[in-house]
Amino acid sequence: AQKVTQAQTEISVVEKEDVTLDCVYETRDTTYYLFWYKQPPSGELFFLIRRNSFDEQNEISGRYSWNFQKSTSSFNFTITASQVVDSAVYFCALSGTVQGAQKLVFGQGTRLTINP
């Protein structure tokens, strides 16, 4: 069975601080895909990043960076110089293929609050 654990339920920081959101996953698949999604209060989930199980390169996109480590089954997300607009619930998700389509398993989410 696939499982995603986001141990941090809520994080609150002051604007401009750096913050890291943790994600640990479990899967027996040798090929799998990891995602981060952002959910602001409006409800829509916005895709942030995808990482393949065979690609352990870290990635940086502006103020966002991701650290994927297969050895520890972790896919952590860091926001540098946080801003109030980063306040949202962030979900880490694991994907497998079922009958050609995607089956996402989400972690419990981390509610991030950036205070001015």
Place this chain on the structure above:
Amino acid sequence: DTEVTQTPKHLVMGMTNKKSLKCEQHMGHRAMYWYKQKAKKPPELMFVYSYEKLSINESVPSRFSPECPNSSLLNLHLHALQPEDSALYLCASSAQGANTEAFFGQGTRLTVV
């Protein structure tokens, strides 16, 4: 056009009502999904359609009935719901395969009274 549009945004219905949720995408995606999200919980997969055919039903009660009339539209028909079915219902679409990102709509906030 990278949008998934869901209507209505809010819905209040009685336990004896019949209503439908609608979802539309024009990105050419051939996989479409319904997720249910309770407050302060992650989205949970309900149904998956692949090439307009139902490929996954995650043991959802029969009071929820999905329909995919064509490759752009996805409906969720609701009948005889219970108050515990109140939730945010999210529609999503993606290209085929597990390695593609899903695009989500804003959801329908459903309240069953």
